[in-house]
Amino acid sequence: MGTIYIDGKASEADPKQNLLHACLSLGLNLPYFCWHPAMGSVGACRQCAVKQFKDAQDTRGRLVMACMTPAAPDTRISLQDPEAVAFRAGIIEGMMLNHPHDCPVCDEGGECHLQDMTVMTGHDYRRSRFPKRTFHDQYLGPFVYHQMNRCIQCYRCVRFYRNYAGEDDLNAFGISNEVFFGREQDGVLKSEFAGNLVEVCPTGVFTDRTLRRHYTRKWDLRMAPSICGHCSLGCNTTMGERYGLLRRVVNRFNSEVNGYFLCDRGRYGYEFVNSEQRIRAAQINGAPTSVTEAKRRLSSLVAGGQQLIGIGSPRASIESNYALRRLVGKDRFFCGVSDGEWERTRAMVEILQAGPARSASLRDVELSDAVLILGEDVTNSAPRMALSVRQSLRQQSFETTQKLRVPLWMDDAVREIAQAKRSPLFIAAAGATRLDDVATATYKAAPEDIARLGFAVAHEIDAKAPEVPDLSGEMRELAATIATALTGAKHPLVIAGPSCRSISVIESAANVARALCDNGHSAALSLIAPACNSFGLALLGARPMSEALAAVQDHGDATLIVLENDLYRQLPAKLVDGYLAKAAHLIVLDQLGNGTTAKAELLLPAGTFAESDGTLVSNEGRAQRFFQVFVPEDGIKESWRWLGDQSWSSLDDVLSEIGTEIPRLASVIGAAPLSSFRIAGAKIPREPHRYSGRTSITANISVVEPKPPDDPDSSLSYSMEGASIQPPAALQPFFWAPGWNSIQAVNKFQSEIGEALRGGVPGVRLFETSTGGGYFDGIPNPFTRRTQEWLLLPIEHIFGSEELSAHASSIAELVTEPYLALNPADAAGFLAEGKPTVVEVAFGGLKQRVPLKVLAELPSGLAGIPAGLTALCGEELPAWCRIERAS
Amino acid sequence: MLSIIRTMWSVFLHTFHRRVTIQYPEQKAYLAPRYRGRIILSRDPDGGERCVACHLCAIACPVDCIALQATEDENERRYPEFFRINFSRCIFCGYCEDACPTYAIQLTPDFEMSEYNRQNLVYEKEDLLIDGPGKYPGYNYWRVSGVSIGGKGKGEAENELPPVELRRLTP
């Protein structure tokens, strides 16, 4: 740290950073537009001008852009200098020349960075009498709404979209005063991270199209910290509600996890909460019933003397799973996923707990400088990680940058220096992935071969690792290349996951990570879990489902309790039918109607992430708490409340019991402060202090205003009253600071810009590295294709493969139709000339008709169907199938 | 001492002064046109609802008695889906009128709205909407805003250039 002088006052600043970063870190208000903490400086907007002085004697100084000037020790600047103030006012006046008179109907209004900066610089009256420039807008898909008139040409959108997210269909067109930001033609934005444009754009050019359907200003939202449940990464989000309807999700900064960005599944998946399919009242044999009646029926069924069998869920919180496990007993609690998935999940937890490699957070992914991905298309299975992997590709070029003494924040220069140089990224997958465009090398193969490659890499790195027999020369060469790249890196990273449905792939990744660690490299390992709380469920412990069938059969009159789990998505339909037919009573708790709920004798409405509190364990092993945003009017309750013990009065009771009962999960209670936590005796308000309409919201029902609901489970309150200072990070309901209404108010909450929140990093890590264990040696035989049969594999899709988000109306627009994918050579036999072809897939006595799709990158001998989108989604894959052309 | 006695004397002389009280309801007081009484929602000169559901009145309201929800017609013209004022809470401060960017919400010279039942003081949009432009006859927000609505495309608002032709090659 060095000392810089701002308006004569000495302050500490990091000399590796720029002056804007330094000023903002010190809590000073300096307006800016084009600079973004995650994207660095380009000096495009000229808004952050300050006066710089040569030395203490210099009184004239010169104007410099704070974002383009290093915060070198002994720098002397002035923010308040009249010339700098006038310059900044002039810049914003220029920007406002063409800015339309839209604020009242603009969705950005009230959380607009441009509004904030305009107020900050003091521009309040348009002096220009000249007409305003206008643009036609474009349709950019169901997520992002375009209003180009409002643009101030800061270039943030294209910098994010092209440079950061690596997609190329959004661009800047035109010249001089007529620069247009959009696509070449109307159309859906291709990037899976397009939703971030809403937050990146400093004004209302890109706004949230789903929010527009039920628009509410930021100040009117009741907000709570939440955890995204649409994949296993555990991104931190802020959910906002008004009038009992969940309105939107925005990013909640977590320096270790999602940073400033979310994927579109996480941002727009929230709408399932408002879905028509929601179960809003308890039902007995399909007929709606009251909460009391449902409770009575539940307790009579539970106390009925029949054997209780509980089926947990990888998408339910630890607390809900624990409540069920406690109700039915440890020995009759089953995991609710196929045996294969359960085995893979447990293996992954085992590897992360017992292995020497650190479980990588998304920040670790971003900072790694060589990546090997085995068997995953991360963009579709854990989308946010793909964005981090893209950033990791810049790491090696930073060495050159440092040699040339160019600071890292000087974004354009750094990218110019890097040219096409990227850190090594190797992807071995059973098909095309969305990161192929930036990969050093890709390897498309069947799961067995992917695993063999992984084992071969491990052996190349460490001769002690088992050797792969019958290795082809080509594969050996590739393994050697990968091994060299990984061992040459400072922070190598291995990513694997269950998408291939192969435990060998995961074990091979574990071997690579172990080999690297054993040879003195600080390798990290990231294993993607199949659902948001798969690891939590594995840590909790449950028996596999194959034993559940035996248990149901042993007790002919068993009562089956299914927790937030559509068994038809997890297990073969025949098997599920068997379970459900054998059980005397079926109790189901769920949020959305599905095949399992349709058969329930007693159906209980379970709260979604927006309506309940709970803890999820992410793929990093980070236990993070999500908090209820609003109290639903109807009988919807958290599953752990439905199933829980009468003596539990709050979430704290559940957590402390889990802590004593299951020592592995003892630290979960520390994921967020307990409900007794107070700031100066006050709770933390979920509503901003400007929340409007309190005395009118329910006035149409009764003019007598109800008391805001109590929240026994957290230290957040359901009102605007409470402590207004920064809470611990896990309890941060929203980001707002005086003068900073946009989400960029997060600047005011960080210990240093871009670094951890002052309230800490939310969540607790459960996995720590260990030195035990050894190499896996279950090397599979090479894949051999069959002549008339294809190995059927699921293909993950960001939109549709995840159960809940697929019910969000905006995401539903982008969900692909079911298909069967074949390699062009394989498909040739089925293709009818010029006509879309429908084929019939048959395996294990099942038949399914789907359109045929040709996928060039799919290895020969494999067939792919979209995961979670067909009636086959519960079947145990991979499986050999026959394909016939349907007549 | 003397001043005290003089004060008392002059107060005493008020015994013989005329009383200023207006004997409401037998007599009515004069209310200025800009008197802050019952709130109404006005319409554009073209007859459409003026309110664009921007929520500024709601946030300006010190007693939080305005609640509304925004929605749009098929041409993306915004209007309130519902607009509710709880007059049992309203203090007639007029901040909502000051905050309104479209002159939609206006206070009128009418204060005679007592009710025996408080519930009757909750006014919905149908109760608030009048058929004219109120105090500001000429103004139409949509003519100065940059968004397009039915009957007004991009670049057709007052003081706007026609939309930029993107595929033009000349600089």
Place this chain on the structure above:
Amino acid sequence: MTSPYPFASIFGILIVALSLSAALIWVERRLLALWQDRYGPNRAGPFGLLQVLADMIKIFAKEDWIPPFADKAVFVIAPAIIMVTVLLSFAVLPIAPGIIVADLNIGLLFFLGMSSLGVYSIVLAGWSSGNKYSLLGGLRAAAQMMSYEVFMGMSLMGVVLLAGSFNLTTIVEAQSKLWFVIPQFLGFILFLIAGVAEARRLPFDLPEAEAELVAGFHSEYSGMKFGMFFVGEYLGITLISAMIAVLFFGGWMGPWLPPIVWFFIKVFAFLCFFILLRASLPRLRFDQLMSLGWKVMFPLALANLVVTGAIVTVFK
């Protein structure tokens, strides 16, 4: 000379005093309105006379709320004290020949004693409310009472010297030739001021000073407990007016009309004067009140006593 019908006197005085003070509420509001060019209560009944009744019904119907932080027993007793002490003072008041409850030979001392006891009501109310504003009000009342009690008593010593008795009937009868207001004009002024302060009326209503102490000692009172303070205050004014009439204006004495009518005319005139005070004068600052009491009134009262004493000694 004691009344031949003691119970008739007791109940008569009780009823008259209470109803007079109730009616005073209406009188005061109407008079204040008159002097402020308004009408005052004029809707309930003829001339708004039933307003008093309406107010009474309202105050009886109100929730009798005792705050949870109050000292309950003391909180309940406090408003009763003021009623009792003021009403007891009426016992020694000679209204007309024969109409008196207890014609004590130390009547004047009894009156002074009772009016001093009245301060306990205020202090206890302020203390037991458990509210800092109330406590401040109570403390002010205590200081104010102590300061003004001293020269109130002294200012009356001139009258006692002239009449040669503490007995109020004797004092009235001693004025048959000349009302004491003439020889004791200074004493009258001093007593008038002290009386206003004793009754905690404007401009000396610092214990309640709504602008700074949000009604001071009775902030926390509601319902009939508040009503008792309210009525107690009006009883106090009535008492002070009656004492002025008795001590300085010849009590019931006057030509043509029956003595009791004269008495009430005089009392009513002073009541109106008190209301005029309220209508015209602003409230004093507390330090002004204290310095006025100790630095001006007290020396004047002493001087008055000395001069009167000297004159009486010389001319006797």
